[in-house]
Amino acid sequence: MTRGQVGRRMVPSYLATGGCGIPTRNTLQGLTALYATGVPPGPDHSPGHLRLLSLLDEGALTVAETAAYLDIPVGASKVLATQLIDDGQLRAEPPSQAVPGAAVATKELLERVRSGLLALKD
Amino acid sequence: MPPTPVYLPESPHERIKILVAGPLGIGKTTAISTVSEIPTLHTDEVMTTAAVGTDEITHHGLQDKKTTTVATDFGRLTLEQAGVILYLFGTPGQRRFRPLWDDLAEGALGALVLVDTERLQESFEVMDLIEERGLPYTVAVNAFPHSRTVEPDTLRDKLDLADHTPLVVCDARDKNSTLDALIELTAHLITLAGDASS
Numbered sequence: 409m410t411r412g413q414v415g416r417r418m419v420p421s422y423l424a425t426g427g428c429g430i431p432t433r434n435t436l437q438g439l440t441a442l443y444a445t446g447v448p449p450g451p452d453h454s455p456g457h458l459r460l461l462s463l464l465d466e467g468a469l470t471v472a473e474t475a476a477y478l479d480i481p482v483g484a485s486k487v488l489a490t491q492l493i494d495d496g497q498l499r500a501e502p503p504s505q506a507v508p509g510a511a512v513a514t515k516e517l518l519e520r521v522r523s524g525l526l527a528l529k530d
Numbered sequence: 531m532p533p534t535p536v537y538l539p540e541s542p543h544e545r546i547k548i549l550v551a552g553p554l555g556i557g558k559t560t561a562i563s564t565v566s567e568i569p570t571l572h573t574d575e576v577m578t579t580a581a582v583g584t585d586e587i588t589h590h591g592l593q594d595k596k597t598t599t600v601a602t603d604f605g606r607l608t609l610e611q612a613g614v615i616l617y618l619f620g621t622p623g624q625r626r627f628r629p630l631w632d633d634l635a636e637g638a639l640g641a642l643v644l645v646d647t648e649r650l651q652e653s654f655e656v657m658d659l660i661e662e663r664g665l666p667y668t669v670a671v672n673a674f675p676h677s678r679t680v681e682p683d684t685l686r687d688k689l690d691l692a693d694h695t696p697l698v699v700c701d702a703r704d705k706n707s708t709l710d711a712l713i714e715l716t717a718h719l720i721t722l723a724g725d726a727s728s
Contacts, residue, residue, distance in 0.1 A: 437637055439545040439617060441538055467537025470545065472604060472617070476571035477535055482633065483575070503637060504544035515723040518639075521546065521616065522716040524609025528565070529706050 436486045438472035439503035447496040456480075460488045461497055470503075536568040543613050547637055548712065551621040551660060552644035553652035557672045557702035558620035559603045561644065564708045566605025566618065574599045575630050600630050623656030631659055640719050641667040642711055644702065647677045650688055657689070666722055668696040668715035694721075 444464045449457060456478075463469070463477055475485035492498040504517075550558045563570040577598050603620040621634050621641070641660050645653040653669075660667050669689060671680075680688075682697055691697060696718050700711040 438619075438633070439547055439637065441545065463535060467535070467540075469535060469537060470617075472573065473535070473571060475573045476604075479574075481575045482573055504546060515720055517544065517546070517614070518716055518720045518723055520612035521609060521614055522713055522720065524612035524614055524616075525607075525709055525713045525716060527611060528607065528609070529709050 435502075436471055436489060436500060437503060438482055439470045441468050441470055441501040441503075442474060442489055443468045443499045443501065445497060445499050449492075449497055450495065453492075453495075453497075456484075456488050457492055457497075460485070460492065464498065468501075533569040533571075538615070539608065541613070543608075543615050545615045545617060546639055547617045547619060548715065549621045549634060549638050549641040549660075549665070550618050550644065551623060551641045551656045551667075552672075553623040553649070553656065556623075556644040556646055556653075557674075558644060561642075561670075561672075561700075561702035561708050561711075562603055562605040562618045562620055564703060564705050565607055565712070567608060568606055570603050570605045572601050572603045574601050575633075577627065577629055600627050602630070602634065621656070623653065623659070625655055625659060628659070631663075635663050635665060638665060640715055641665050642715050643667050643669050644672045645669055645689070646672055646674055647680045647685070648674070650685075653689070666715075666719055668698060668711065668718050670698050670700045670711040670714075673699055673701050694718075 442460075442464055444461060449461055453461075459478055460474060463474055469477070471485050471489060472482055474489070475482040478485065489498055489500070493500055550561055552558050559570060577600055600622060602622070605618050607616045607618070608614075609616060619634050619638070621631065643653060643657055643660065657667070657669075669691060671677075671685065685691075686697055689697075696714050698711050698714045701707040
């Protein structure tokens, strides 16, 4: 919120997705991790698809992180990712087994988070 | 230019989310960047219609403009032994950003609400938004140099906090202090999880 916008993005978000505004599936969350499968892109894939694939060439990132690095809204990244999952180039991994979308965490997970945070203190 | 990507670890892990919420200029981004292991990232989200009637664009001959851009900042912490990556999402406090709120709150475990004793009323809106979602939260008073020290009981009263909602003082510029506020929130979530299972 506090950072000024450096400049307009080069490609409007509706063009980044090839004009598609609705993901083909609704299971991706901001913290869903995206992994490249190694399947090469096809001739129908847009520059937006290719940029996402190239970003994930060296490792996995969450949907939210891909949006930040590609400078597109999270919604646009979800559209691109779902198309690439459908076509086989990407694999998605949900954020957590314990919290698949629900804002309910197990006590055991929370205990681990608390000790993990304590361990980060100097 | 966005920074060089910091990829996810290859070891199995769970990814969880906590919101850092509060009005503009309250120190959300500061708190996130103080504890984040990666340079703080940001996305520009395009919002439609919700700003109509709130934003003053209609007064400037831009009646056709129905979208507005909201930036959100986020960072991440790897809790190695826990096998958890914790994401902190800075969440704007205004009700007119509600559609964005729905996305950000999805899957969030809880929220750290930053308040400034000099402008408490600005935090009411964000506390309402959080309570409407039933999201557990902890209030962290960001200790600004200009801010008066207010007795915790007086603050609780002014913020109309539920008895069980923790209230802590933190310095968003200080790593340990910000971690302490997050630890307090996590302890609160553990208590609630215990109550739910008993």
